[in-house]
Amino acid sequence: MPRRRSWRRCGGRGSGPAERRASGNGSRCDTLGTPPGILPLDRMATPNPLILKLQQSGILLDEDHPILAGLCDSPRTVPADTILIRQDEKPSGVHLILGGFACRSKLLPGGEWQILSLLLPGDFCDIHSAALGRSDHFTTTLTDCAVVRLSHEAVDELTLTDTRIARALWWSRLVDERILRAWLTSMGQRRADEWMAHFCCELLLRLQVVGCAEADACEMPLTQDQLGHLLGITDVHVSRMLRELRVRDLLQIKNRRLTVPDVERLRAFCGFDPDYLHLMAGSPAAGARVA
Amino acid sequence: MPRYFFDTNDGDMLDEDDVGLEFADPEAARRGAIAALPDMARDRLPDGDRRDYSVRVRDEAGTVLYSASLALTGEWHVRR
Numbered sequence: 001m002p003r004r005r006s007w008r009r010c011g012g013r014g015s016g017p018a019e020r021r022a023s024g025n026g027s028r029c030d031t032l033g034t035p036p037g038i039l040p041l042d043r044m045a046t047p048n049p050l051i052l053k054l055q056q057s058g059i060l061l062d063e064d065h066p067i068l069a070g071l072c073d074s075p076r077t078v079p080a081d082t083i084l085i086r087q088d089e090k091p092s093g094v095h096l097i098l099g100g101f102a103c104r105s106k107l108l109p110g111g112e113w114q115i116l117s118l119l120l121p122g123d124f125c126d127i128h129s130a131a132l133g134r135s136d137h138f139t140t141t142l143t144d145c146a147v148v149r150l151s152h153e154a155v156d157e158l159t160l161t162d163t164r165i166a167r168a169l170w171w172s173r174l175v176d177e178r179i180l181r182a183w184l185t186s187m188g189q190r191r192a193d194e195w196m197a198h199f200c201c202e203l204l205l206r207l208q209v210v211g212c213a214e215a216d217a218c219e220m221p222l223t224q225d226q227l228g229h230l231l232g233i234t235d236v237h238v239s240r241m242l243r244e245l246r247v248r249d250l251l252q253i254k255n256r257r258l259t260v261p262d263v264e265r266l267r268a269f270c271g272f273d274p275d276y277l278h279l280m281a282g283s284p285a286a287g288a289r290v291a
Numbered sequence: 292m293p294r295y296f297f298d299t300n301d302g303d304m305l306d307e308d309d310v311g312l313e314f315a316d317p318e319a320a321r322r323g324a325i326a327a328l329p330d331m332a333r334d335r336l337p338d339g340d341r342r343d344y345s346v347r348v349r350d351e352a353g354t355v356l357y358s359a360s361l362a363l364t365g366e367w368h369v370r371r
Binding site for chain 2: 190192224233234237243
């Protein structure tokens with residue numbers, strides 16, 4: 001019988017990964033409708049977020065697109081705060097996010113938890129999970145999400161029959177690792193305001209790449225508590241940092257939306273260099289990269 | 292959950308909370324307030340030998356429920 005976990009954190013608010021429908025703060029979708037800020041599934045742009053993302057690898061050819069589009073045929077809507085993959089259990093499949101936000105997180109025995117990565121449209125959650133047996137972390141939806149579930153066998157077949165797609169998926173895992181290294185460095189060494197700014201620069205760019213953001217604004221549905229669990233600072237400090245950054249006209253988060261008045265100025269403030277995201281030259285607002 | 296407001300001062304800037312945060316009860320809000328102090332101290336170290344960091348918790352009615360502070364003090368013990 002699995003031990004009942006307590007999701008408390010400083011403050012006793014259980015807003016960690018939990019098998020419950022979203023509630024509180026009045027800011028979530030009340031119905032299983034369109035994941036916030038993302039195109040409705042029947043109007044999803046072609047190419048879809050998965051193709052837009054993997055194209056950045058510079059590896060795909062046009063003929064790979066229909067195969068990837070075929071993977072995305074039957075997404076289902078998963079409510080916010082649903083556990084897709086449970087820590088310490090063997091995942092039964094691979095999940096692909098096509099809409100909404102999900103995250104990987106790790107839970108300590110005392111109830112403390114840390115968001116380890118943000119999974120955005122076009123991201124696979126643990127595509128190579130079969131190789132390591134039991135998961136060492138949770139994968140949870142933060143908002144209502146459009147999710148495609150693939151069996152491990154389907155993923156194996158895909159990677160064995162199309163080596164370009166296999167390499168593009170491998171590229172995407174390497175970029176995930178780069179993002180993790182950038183986060184680790186920021187968490188350990190940046191001041192909280194610069195770390196928050198850096199995270200916002202990264203989020204805006206990653207969403208732009210997959211067609212889910214404007215030049216200076218994007219959805220940012222994380223609560224202050226969730227932001228605190230991502231940045232590794234308390235929510236009171238998150239609140240203060242957000243106010244400071246707003247007063248300095250660097251960014252604003254309001255009604256689940258991030259707005260950046262001057263992207264270059266925000267990047268300069270926190271020393272954001274998009275190079276670690278390994279995007280193609282000519283990508284939206286990315287640095288140039290020679291393919 | 293009730294909303295609480297956290298006014299913080301890192302020794303340079305007083306920041307009044309106009310948004311607030313939800314906590315289960317005043318005890319939880321108190322824990323949140325105290326936890327913020329080391330975060331503030333980490334970001335803003337004193338130029339000299341002294342800086343005081345403080346936080347004040349108000350409820351939705353504006354009543355001050357709790358306050359806490361962290362004093363960073365240093366001194367040399369040899370002649371410089």
